Amino acid sequence: MTLQTMLSTMSIGMLRTCGIFALTLIGSLPLGMVVALLKKSRFAVVRGIINVYISVIRGTPLMLQLLVWYFGPFYLFGANIGGWRFPALILGFVVNYAAYFAEIYRGGIESIPVSQYEAAQVLGYSKVQTFMRIILPQVVKRIMPSATNEVITLVKDTSLAFTLAYQEVFSLAKQISASQTSFMPFLVAGIFYFVANYGVEFAMSRIEKALDYYR
Amino acid sequence: MILEMRNIQKQFDGLEVLKDISFDVDKGEVVSIIGPSGSGKSTLLRCATFLETIDGGEIRYMGGTAAHTDGSGHAVYVDQKELRRFRSYCGLVFQQFNLFPHYSILKNLTDAPIHVQGREKDEAEQTALELLTKMGIADKADAYPYQLSGGQQQRVAIARALAMRPKILFFDEPTSALDPELTGEVLKVIRQLAEEHMTMVVVTHEMPFAKAVSNRVIFMDGGVIVEQGDPKDVFENPQEERTKQFLRVFER
């Protein structure tokens, strides 16, 4: 196998990795906010469910969660899981990362002083307006550092997709390395993750700078 | 009457903070509330501006009842929609300004008029600029709150409240968070508003200011109104022993 064919095979894996990454963020960033808000629900039952969800997600390995999402329907209901691999994978990632983002959002929301809510209330803002116009923009600024950490972790965590034998860049590197008895694929994968995270850090620091206009 | 507070009672888990407080504010009146720390002044303003709910009594704005005690002895409020109308009658200036840090000064003044009251952007901005000019900080329209001194921030906060065109404006120790050299500029704009007959209730420890600007002074202690009346009478000839004691501290 020439270096070129290896790279072209692996580039398909890189695209798939980017796909997992993007879909996970698209799903978990908003879902995390929903979870964070439900955690402050008036209803004790809702809060209870959310707390159980967050502690189960944080207390078990993502790898195990992915296996449960994929094989669960078969073992529990005898369902046919053909074609279920990719949806299970994305579901597993989204549900996992939503829990972590929810905790980040919650910390951010709780760090905004009550006086901001009161100022908004006296000015007549509705609850939704207060959250969307006054609270959320300040939350976004405050959580940028911890959100950056989480996104960088996600780039690396995409490699857990190998658990479900989904052929993203890490699975492919493992396969090619075994069949070609070469170390090269791992090096390529390593460089890929590093560059991807470099890009993430760059993008996040640009956003942070853009939010630097106020304190 | 702009505001009528009748027999207001408020507890914080068992602690009676307001015990049967009654007072009225007429159109164009400037009322100062003085009293030692912990006497319930802030709580009274927060009840009047609907940040706290009363346990008993009656709150009336412009002749309409916003809250009253029902037959079972509980305070009941009007529904959300009605309450929004009553809220729009009153503005509150906080001790700590509480500007929105992510909005420019101009946007601090226009956001609520535009998005809460549905006013036109151009009109809201023009009103805002006029208010900033009046406050002597028109050049700060594009700045952000963190770039302003405390005195400037408080003047923005006053302008923000005025931009909503309230019928009555409450101030909770508007100069207490400021360095002494900055209190004058804030008191000056409040004095100017008083001359324009803006209806105001000012909680303050600035006795000379209260005496010079207000039409009436209320002395509160321990959750009750101990004494109220013409500022000249209350300051120069207080009737109650507690008032005398309190004022003595400020004489030095």
Ligand SMILES: Nc1ncnc2c1ncn2[C@@H]1O[C@H](COP(=O)(O)OP(=O)(O)O)[C@@H](O)[C@H]1O
């Ligand atoms: N949210 C609250 N929870 C419990 N106690 C409170 C709360 N707000 C005020 N208090 C108590 O009510 C009393 C009156 O407080 P406050 O109205 O702030 O007085 P003032 O403004 O005159 O200093 C104080 O004893 C204070 O500790």
Ligand SMILES: [Mg+2]
């Ligand atoms: Mg107070």
